[in-house]
Amino acid sequence: MEQKVWIRYFFPTFLLLFIIVSASHAFGQFEPPVSNSYVTATFMEFRSTGNSPHFHMGVDFSTFLREGVEIRAAEDGYVVRLEIDEGGIYGNTIVLQHENGYRTLYAHLQRFAEKTDFIVNMLKAEFGKQRVVVEFLSDDVKFQRGEVIGYSGKTGEATQPHAHFEVRDKNERYAYDPLKFIDLKKLKPVQMGIGIQSILISDKEYQYVPGASYVFSGDYPKISVEAYTELAKNLLGVKEIKLYFSNELVYHIILDEIPLELYEKPYAVYHEKTTMTSLVYRAFYKLYSEENLPFVRVNRVGEFKNSAYDVKIEISDIFGNSGVFTFTLKKG
Numbered sequence: 001m002e003q004k005v006w007i008r009y010f011f012p013t014f015l016l017l018f019i020i021v022s023a024s025h026a027f028g029q030f031e032p033p034v035s036n037s038y039v040t041a042t043f044m045e046f047r048s049t050g051n052s053p054h055f056h057m058g059v060d061f062s063t064f065l066r067e068g069v070e071i072r073a074a075e076d077g078y079v080v081r082l083e084i085d086e087g088g089i090y091g092n093t094i095v096l097q098h099e100n101g102y103r104t105l106y107a108h109l110q111r112f113a114e115k116t117d118f119i120v121n122m123l124k125a126e127f128g129k130q131r132v133v134v135e136f137l138s139d140d141v142k143f144q145r146g147e148v149i150g151y152s153g154k155t156g157e158a159t160q161p162h163a164h165f166e167v168r169d170k171n172e173r174y175a176y177d178p179l180k181f182i183d184l185k186k187l188k189p190v191q192m193g194i195g196i197q198s199i200l201i202s203d204k205e206y207q208y209v210p211g212a213s214y215v216f217s218g219d220y221p222k223i224s225v226e227a228y229t230e231l232a233k234n235l236l237g238v239k240e241i242k243l244y245f246s247n248e249l250v251y252h253i254i255l256d257e258i259p260l261e262l263y264e265k266p267y268a269v270y271h272e273k274t275t276m277t278s279l280v281y282r283a284f285y286k287l288y289s290e291e292n293l294p295f296v297r298v299n300r301v302g303e304f305k306n307s308a309y310d311v312k313i314e315i316s317d318i319f320g321n322s323g324v325f326t327f328t329l330k331k332g
């Protein structure tokens, strides 16, 4: 009798403790690098700037189109690398190592914090406008959580001033969605929602109409969706897409971490019709793959050889928004 009571009370307490401990470990671990800001680009969006198409390996925070806005250390840490560079993709960049094992990277800076002036000024005097990468072999240059590490700018590929922020492991083999580590309540509240604009079926483009019927050709349906989170009038990339045929999960993709070696493989996720210019961003997520990719969790579309399908697509983003989209398919 006594033992039963003990088990009943022990179990919920244990679960509760586990949830609190695991949540505080990741969530809110890092401070947003810009105060009272909002996100203008998300993790693993498609980019065609620079020499070749690539993934966006971090998150962009608005600096309200201004240069000189204070960019802050996400956590206590020390400088492991400075990239002094007006051009390139990242521009002026600083990388910090933190005790939790992660590194944070801050790019497109107009200039660095005064603390690093001694080395930056010396190198600029020596090398002028050439790109210089400085690796620090000691932990001498330290920053505290929230301390200013530099000022916003548009060096590198940035067309407007903003803060590009990344989270990597200490060997810089993986990049992680930085928003997994940030308490989103610390960002400026803005209007947002998920939507599908167009769909590609067997490479043909259609406007998405809920409940409509579309025709596919080929062995199995090759569907791509032009999906976004609309946030403060910007179109941002989403995090997770699930494709169902008659309520059976056939394709599942989660874009929350990526090996850096896949940096230049954006077509693993995006259809060739994806375009990105300074004015237009059209991102088509492929819901089929012939490759073995780390971010594809379920890949069974090719097994289906039916002539008609009830299709359901569930899409969610890192901010907690989600949407469900349905239509039917018939073989033409």
Ligand SMILES: [Zn+2]
Pocket (backbone or CB within 6 Å): 041, 056, 058, 059, 060, 163, 164, 165
């Ligand atoms: Zn960026």
